[in-house]
Amino acid sequence: MDVVNQMQRQFVDYSTSLHREGILDDQFTQLQKLQDENSPDFVVEVASLFFEDCEKLINNMARALEQQGVDFKQVDASVHQLKGSSSSIGAVQVKNVCIAFRSFCEAQNREGCLRCLQQVTHEYSLLKNKLQTLFRLEQQILAAGGSIPVIE
Amino acid sequence: MDSSCNCIEPQWPPDDLLMKYQYISDFFIALAYFSIPLELIYFVKKSAVFPYRWVIVQFGAFIVLCGTTHLINLWTFTLHTRTVAMVMMTAKVFTAVVSCVTALMLVHIIPDLLSVKTRELFLKNKAAELDREMGLIRTQEETGRHVRMLTHEIRSTLDRHTILKTTLVELGRTLALEECALWMPTRTGLELQLSYTLRQQNPVGYTVPIHLPVINQVFSSSHAVKISPNCPVARIRPAGKYMPGEVVAARVPLLHLSNFHINDWPELSTKRYALMVLMLPSDSARQWHVHELELVEVVADQVAVALSHAAILEESMRARDLLMEQNVALDLARREAEMAIRARNDFLAVLNHEMRTPMHAIIALSSLLQETELTPEQRLMVETILKSSNLLSTLINDVLDLSRLEDGSLQLDLGTFNLYVVFREVLNLIKPIASVKKLHVSLNLAPDLPEYAIGDEMRLMQTILNVVGNAVKFSKDGSITITAFVAKAELLSDSRNPEFFPVPSDNHFYLRVQVKDSGIGISPQDLPKLFTKFAQNQSTATQNSGGSGLGLAICKRFVNLMEGHIWIESEGLGKGSTAIFMVKLGIPERLNESKLAFMPKVPPNHGPTAFPGLKVLVMDENGVSRKVTKGLLVHLGCDVTMVSSSEECLRVVSNEHKVVFMDFCTPGMDGYEIAIRMHEKFTKRHERPIIVALTGNTDKVTKESCMRVGMDGVILKPVSLDKMRSVLSDLLEHRVLFEAI
Numbered sequence: 001m002d003v004v005n006q007m008q009r010q011f012v013d014y015s016t017s018l019h020r021e022g023i024l025d026d027q028f029t030q031l032q033k034l035q036d037e038n039s040p041d042f043v044v045e046v047a048s049l050f051f052e053d054c055e056k057l058i059n060n061m062a063r064a065l066e067q068q069g070v071d072f073k074q075v076d077a078s079v080h081q082l083k084g085s086s087s088s089i090g091a092v093q094v095k096n097v098c099i100a101f102r103s104f105c106e107a108q109n110r111e112g113c114l115r116c117l118q119q120v121t122h123e124y125s126l127l128k129n130k131l132q133t134l135f136r137l138e139q140q141i142l143a144a145g146g147s148i149p150v151i152e
Numbered sequence: 153m154d155s156s157c158n159c160i161e162p163q164w165p166p167d168d169l170l171m172k173y174q175y176i177s178d179f180f181i182a183l184a185y186f187s188i189p190l191e192l193i194y195f196v197k198k199s200a201v202f203p204y205r206w207v208i209v210q211f212g213a214f215i216v217l218c219g220t221t222h223l224i225n226l227w228t229f230t231l232h233t234r235t236v237a238m239v240m241m242t243a244k245v246f247t248a249v250v251s252c253v254t255a256l257m258l259v260h261i262i263p264d265l266l267s268v269k270t271r272e273l274f275l276k277n278k279a280a281e282l283d284r285e286m287g288l289i290r291t292q293e294e295t296g297r298h299v300r301m302l303t304h305e306i307r308s309t310l311d312r313h314t315i316l317k318t319t320l321v322e323l324g325r326t327l328a329l330e331e332c333a334l335w336m337p338t339r340t341g342l343e344l345q346l347s348y349t350l351r352q353q354n355p356v357g358y359t360v361p362i363h364l365p366v367i368n369q370v371f372s373s374s375h376a377v378k379i380s381p382n383c384p385v386a387r388i389r390p391a392g393k394y395m396p397g398e399v400v401a402a403r404v405p406l407l408h409l410s411n412f413h414i415n416d417w418p419e420l421s422t423k424r425y426a427l428m429v430l431m432l433p434s435d436s437a438r439q440w441h442v443h444e445l446e447l448v449e450v451v452a453d454q455v456a457v458a459l460s461h462a463a464i465l466e467e468s469m470r471a472r473d474l475l476m477e478q479n480v481a482l483d484l485a486r487r488e489a490e491m492a493i494r495a496r497n498d499f500l501a502v503l504n505h506e507m508r509t510p511m512h513a514i515i516a517l518s519s520l521l522q523e524t525e526l527t528p529e530q531r532l533m534v535e536t537i538l539k540s541s542n543l544l545s546t547l548i549n550d551v552l553d554l555s556r557l558e559d560g561s562l563q564l565d566l567g568t569f570n571l572y573v574v575f576r577e578v579l580n581l582i583k584p585i586a587s588v589k590k591l592h593v594s595l596n597l598a599p600d601l602p603e604y605a606i607g608d609e610m611r612l613m614q615t616i617l618n619v620v621g622n623a624v625k626f627s628k629d630g631s632i633t634i635t636a637f638v639a640k641a642e643l644l645s646d647s648r649n650p651e652f653f654p655v656p657s658d659n660h661f662y663l664r665v666q667v668k669d670s671g672i673g674i675s676p677q678d679l680p681k682l683f684t685k686f687a688q689n690q691s692t693a694t695q696n697s698g699g700s701g702l703g704l705a706i707c708k709r710f711v712n713l714m715e716g717h718i719w720i721e722s723e724g725l726g727k728g729s730t731a732i733f734m735v736k737l738g739i740p741e742r743l744n745e746s747k748l749a750f751m752p753k754v755p756p757n758h759g760p761t762a763f764p765g766l767k768v769l770v771m772d773e774n775g776v777s778r779k780v781t782k783g784l785l786v787h788l789g790c791d792v793t794m795v796s797s798s799e800e801c802l803r804v805v806s807n808e809h810k811v812v813f814m815d816f817c818t819p820g821m822d823g824y825e826i827a828i829r830m831h832e833k834f835t836k837r838h839e840r841p842i843i844v845a846l847t848g849n850t851d852k853v854t855k856e857s858c859m860r861v862g863m864d865g866v867i868l869k870p871v872s873l874d875k876m877r878s879v880l881s882d883l884l885e886h887r888v889l890f891e892a893i
Contacts, residue, residue, distance in 0.1 A: 027870040034783040034873065042783050050776045084815075085776035087848070087870055 004146035011137045012149055018130055027090030032150075047131050050089045054124050057082045061117055065110065075113060076105040082120070093123045171229055178222045185219025207261055214254045217247035292443050298326040299447050303454045312462040313348075319455050320350045323430065327444055330397055330434060335385060335427040337362060337406070344385070344427055360384045366401075371425050376402040376448040378440060385429050397432030398440050402452040404428055407460035428452055500552060507548050514541045553706055564713055568740045569609035571601060571663070575636060578616045586624050591632055593624075598637030602661065606738030611710045615718075616665060618703045619731045623669035630670030630728070639664040639734050660736050662716070668730040674722040682720055683708045711735055763880055766790045767808050769841065771801040771826075772815035777869070781813060781846070784876045798826045807834060809841040811883060815869075827861040842883050846871065 018024045028043075035042040057078045064075045083098035097119045104112030138148055189212035196208055224240045302322040306315050320332045331351055335344040338359065344367065346358040360367070366383045379386060381396040404426040430448060432438050518538040526534060579595050586593045616634075623632045639662035674682065683704050704718075711718040711733050718733035768790045772778035778794055785792045793809065795801045805812060814826060827843050834840035844865040845858050858866050867879055 026872070030870070030872045031780060031783065034787045036787065039783065039786065046776060046779050046783065049779055053775050081774055084774040084848070084869075088774065088777035088780040090870070 004141060004144045007137065007141045007144060008146055008149045011134070011141060014134060014137060018134070023091070023093055023127055023130055025090045025092040027087065029090070031090065044135055046089060047135070050085055050091070051128055053085050054082065058117070058121055058124065065113055065117060070110055072105050072108050076102060079105060091127050094120060094127060097123055175226060175229055178225045182219045182223040185215050185222065189215050207257065210250070210254050210257060214247070214250045217243065217250050221247050295326070295443055295447055298322075299450050302326065302451055306454055306458045310462050310465050312459060312466075315455065315458045315462060316348045319451060320348055323448070323451060324350045327430065327447070329430050329432060331431045333429045334404070335360070335429065337424050337426065341424065367427060370401045370427060371403050374403070374449070376400050376445045376452070381431070385427060386431065395435050397434045397436055397438065399429060399431045400440055400445065400448060401427055401429045402448050404452045404459075405456045407456060407463070503548070504552055511541060511545050511548065515545060550703065550706055564608035564611065566606055566608060566738070568604055568606050570603060571605045572597060572603055574609060574613050574616070575634070578613060578620055579634070581617060582620050582624055586632065589624065589627070590629060591624060591627055592630075593632045594634070596633065596635045600638055601636060601663075602638075602739060604740050605663070606740050607714060607735070612714070612735065615707045615710050615733065618707045619665070619667050619733065622703065623667050623671065623731065627669045627671030627728075633668045635666045635668075637664055638662065660738055662734050663737050664732065664734045666730055666732045668728065670728040673725045673727040674720065674729050675725050679720065679722065683718070707733070763884070764789045766810055766880070767793070769793045769795065769801065769805055769809045769812045771795045771798070771812065772846070773797065774815065777815060781871070784871060784873060787873065788877055788880065801826060802829055802833070805830065805833070805841065807841070811842045811844060811880070813844050813846055815846050824857060824861045827858075827863050831862045844879070844883065
């Protein structure tokens with residue numbers, strides 16, 4: 001029991017820190033609320049989907065920006081998608097970068113876009129790591145027989 | 153030679169005188185005989201018609217041959233050859249034949265010729281007869297023309313006298329009458345009075361009773377009837393020396409507006425008739441012809457119509473004049489009333505100000521005086537002054553209020569107030585007076601009486617105070633009970649007050665207050681007068697009742713303004729009375745409570761699924777976003793179908809889906825178009841799913857465009873669970889939500 005409590009506390013602290021650092025926002029909490037007996041792995045599923053989507057989009061953007069004649073419209077479309085996905089999951093940092101990215105696309109600024117792309121990739125990797133840690137903690141708690149604490 | 157020989161006498165010498173004459177005669181005969189046929193031919197040729205041409209030929213032949221014979225005779229006076237004799241003989245033979253034939257023919261022809269003559273005579277007679285008839289028709293036609301002209305004359309005027317006069321004049325002229333007269337029925341209907349004549353200028357008022365047989369005879373027939381010149385109606389002129397001419401009378405129906413009812417035509421028995429009498433010139437031996445009688449009948453009918461027109465016009469003119477008079481009178485009355493009201497208002501305004509100011513001074517200063525050091529007598533005096541001035545002030549207020557109430561210019565000051573407090577105030581105010589009179593006052597407030605209510609606090613208190621005050625005033629001892637409760641639906645329609653049908657609703661309740669006292673009571677005949685102004689019970693007027701009698705009247709006005717009813721019940725004198733009134737008050741909190749009641753209070757994390765089985769369609773190109781939305785909706789219990797493109801959306805959507813969530817910010821996917829297409833697909837509003845757009849920006853432009861294409865709502869992403877829940881419940885309840893941020 002003690003272990004479970006400890007793990008739960010760890011989980012809560014970690015979650016809170018993520019929120020405090022501004023990596024995740026309230027939307028993520030909402031997603032966690034949606035997780036119940038009917039869909040126990042809801043958050044994990046959403047996150048996996050997000051990672052897939054993200055990687056695909058980032059690759060697209062990278063390829064598009066490598067071209068000689070950059071198709072900014074296509075890049076913009078991908079950024080838009082990424083923005084949507086990130087806001088759905090609550091990845092606030094990623095979303096903010098996307099917003100900046102979009103303005104560079106509109107300005108057709110290749111340098112700016114490349115810079116943003118780099119930033120996005122960085123943020124995304126960070127987020128992925130953090131979330132994977134979080135999920136591991138969850139699994140540990142569940143394996144120990146505890147329940148995931150609800151964060152208000 | 154003197155012998156008596158039997159030989160033929162020798163031929164006389166040709167140049168004998170006898171011979172000569174014969175010779176000449178023969179010659180002339182021949183000439184004549186040749187010229188006659190020529191003449192015949194000539195003249196026959198000239199005449200167009202001659203039926204017997206071959207007779208001419210025959211005759212001509214006969215004559216020519218005769219002439220030839222006589223011509224040839226000329227040669228026989230002298231010695232002639234055998235040839236001549238032969239020719240002579242031939243000619244004679246021919247002549248004989250032809251003459252015999254002609255003689256035979258003539259036997260047939262001559263009777264024919266004679267009959268031609270008779271036929272000619274017959275035709276001449278016929279022609280004469282036709283001429284006569286022609287003359288008759290022409291006179292008839294002329295008569296017809298006269299009728300038309302007469303009618304025209306009669307109908308060209310709407311003045312009754314002109315009509316009648318014209319009729320008589322024209323008739324007289326057309327028919328060359330000696331006299332025409334018109335007899336009109338008198339007002340009583342029992343006599344006929346001579347109204348108009350042709351020749352006499354001012355007919356003296358001859359009257360004949362209406363029920364004479366001859367008059368009845370004329371009235372009962374629609375034709376003109378010949379009457380005897382000796383009957384009273386025809387004896388208009390002084391009896392002359394001559395034989396009076398024939399007289400004819402016709403009836404003229406007098407049509408009245410009142411004769412014509414909507415659904416039935418007037419019966420003949422109620423018809424009134426006038427009598428038209430026409431006299432032919434005396435001593436003219438003229439007879440009334442059929443066509444003349446017809447003329448008279450037609451004219452009589454036309455006159456009837458013209459008269460009725462004139463009568464109707466008269467009526468309408470009279471009605472119009474009457475209306476105008478009435479209008480003028482009403483206008484005057486209205487202006488006078490307005491002036492009176494203005495005068496009264498001015499008076500009241502003056503009263504209001506001028507009387508209240510000194511009143512205020514008196515009351516204020518007396519109450520101040522009360523605060524100072526006073527001897528007991530002085531205190532008593534000051535108290536009396538204060539009481540009297542309060543009473544006077546109340547009186548002024550009452551009068552002003554009542555006049556304003558009657559104007560209809562009084563309006564309730566609605567506000568939220570504490571009902572319990574109002575009753576307690578009244579109790580506090582009345583307790584001192586009641587205790588002086590040793591009356592016990594008790595207040596019962598029902599437990600379900602709401603604490604707060606919406607209404608005019610001041611006036612409600614005034615009403616309760618007035619009623620309770622009356623109870624105290626008219627009770628010498630005993631107790632007074634005030635009960636207040638919420639009127640239930642069954643009790644609302646009191647059999648006593650059939651016109652009062654209060655209808656309770658969610659926002660209002662009816663407060664019922666009953667004030668029962670054990671006082672002097674009211675006799676049944678006084679009960680209806682209670683609420684009339686200035687009417688007091690005569691029995692109590694002498695006692696120190698005070699007040700102006702306006703109190704209850706004012707209460708009634710207030711109660712009516714509050715859409716209620718007030719009445720007093722009493723079993724009789726000395727048995728006490730109960731004053732009951734009901735007023736409509738608003739409920740302040742009920743609205744909020746009712747709204748909350750609709751929303752299922754679902755605790756944030758757990759809780760029953762709010763929308764079990766609700767079929768929704770989610771369209772989103774973005775996989776993550778789609779999954780999140782789906783998760784939200786599944787958590788709320790919905791049955792979610794996901795599509796990732798607009799074509800798929802339009803294909804899959806059916807009327808089973810209650811709500812369609814469309815992600816709006818993906819470029820290339822025209823959310824607007826989808827909305828339009830969905831409207832096209834589902835023409836009936838109740839079949840169409842509710843369309844909601846999920847968008848990242850809710851600026852005004854986006855919202856307006858969404859509204860324009862027929863979307864039912866717009867939600868800003870990201871959507872929280874609570875927000876989704878409230879959005880869905882709002883949508884399903886109202887079918888429209890225009891903003892959820």
